[in-house]
Amino acid sequence: MPESTTLRPPENPADAQRPAAVQRPVPRKLKAAIRNAPPRMVAGILLAVAAAVVCFFLFFDLKGNVGYILPRRAIKLAAMLLVAVAVGVSTLLFQTVTANRILTPSIMGFDSLYILVQTVLAxxxxxxxxxxxxPTLQFGVEVLLMVAFSALLYRWMFTGATRSLHLLLLVGVVLGSLFRGLSSLLQRLMEPSEFIILQDLFFASFNNVDPALLGFSAVIVAAVCAVVWRARHTLDVLALGRDVAINVGVDHRKVVMRVLLGCSLLVAVSTALVGPVTFFGLLVVSLGYQLCRGFSHAWLLPIVVLIGAAALVGGQLLLEQVFGFSTALSVVIEFAGGILFLYLLLKGSLK
Structure with missing residues (x-):
């Protein structure tokens, strides 16, 4: 007689009553729920998270001389929120006009120009x-040089015979490499003690922000964001492509010039205030697109700002309370952003 086989009961009896295809539907359902969530829900959740992180940063472990500690925390918090708004909005606008979700305003050489200015002065x-x-003189010189550089570059590219946005990006990459090369040459000729002092200026820092500069920067960022918000419907049209924008009556060249100059002003103010944060915009805008696919700029703009605020303040909070200032936040941003940049490049090349 054939040997009888013994049937083992399943480890979880409930699994035997469900088809194999639906035993573990949670990840797919969760991903689909996130993608199909209405914009109000996404913005509301992000607003609650950002508000919780901000309150936690301000009032956690608040003891001792509160009159001294709380204002310093408030200034640092205001600087981080300002950078989150400026970098997030500028990156979103730049990717809208270039129709590319990998490029950032830093590709135009703003960070390299900032480092070159600091190196030449030192x-x-x-x-x-x-x-x-x-600080006021430094801030004014840096913002003026970066905005003047971008304005001359854009005017030269868009008033010539070519008027090519791709050529503009290529020239920006080449000039960024030139600026980095000149900075490296001058740094090699400097005294080691001078270079050590200069090196601290190459990383973003929120600890020594001048309150007067913070207020002036807030006025500039608020003015640019107000103009951007009024043009949010035009940005939706620009996202559809140059031909579609022209067919519906949008002056593509004029609008793109204004958007690029607004991006330049936002990046210049943020970089002159705290230093370069190259990949931060790429991080928050990529996450914003993942959370709200198909949304208009009326929702993308606040969602990207809220993601940036929660990420920047939360990251600084973790560094202070968990890691004890063992590293600078900008180093973590550059590391994570570099990995995301490589991932997006590989993902695009494999399609």
Missing amino acids: FTLGAAAVVAAP
Whole structure:
């Protein structure tokens, strides 16, 4: 007689009553729920998270001289929120006009120009003189140079015979490489002690933000964001492509010039205030697109800002309370953003 086989009961009897295809539907259902969530729900959840992180940052472990600690925390928090707004909005606008979700305003060489300006000043005047210079003067010079550079570049590209956005991006990449090369050459010629002082200026820092500069920067960012918000419906049309925008009556060249100049002003103010944060915009905008696919700019703009605020303040909170300032937040941003940039490049090349 054939040997009888013994049937083992399933480890979980409930699994035997469900088809194999629906035993583990949670990840797919969760992903689909996130993608199909209405914009009000996404914005509301992000607003609650950002508000909770902000309150936790301000009032957690608040003891001792509260009158001294709380204002300093408020200034640092305001700087992080300002950078989140400026970098997030500028990256979203830049990706809208370039129709590319990998590019950021930093590709135009703004960060490289900032480093070159700091290096030239330290090489000619001395790093100690740069650090001791009035913050208002430094801020004004850096913003003026970066905005003037972008304005001349855009005017040259869009008033010539080519008027090519792709050529503009290519020239920006080449100029960024040129700026980095010049900075590296001057840094090699500097004294080691001067270079050590200069190196601290190359990383974003929220600890020593001047309150006067913070208020001036907030006015500029608020003015640019107000103009952007009024043009949110035009941005929706630009996202459909140049031909569609022209067919519906949008002056594509004029609008793109204004958007790029707004991006330049936002990035210049953010970089001059705290330093370069190259990949932060790519991180928050990529996450914003994942959370709200198909949404208009009326929802994308606040969602990206809320993601940036929660990520930046939450990251700083983790570094202070968990890791004890063992590293700078900008280093973590650059590391995570670099990995995301490579992932997006590989993902695009495999399609």
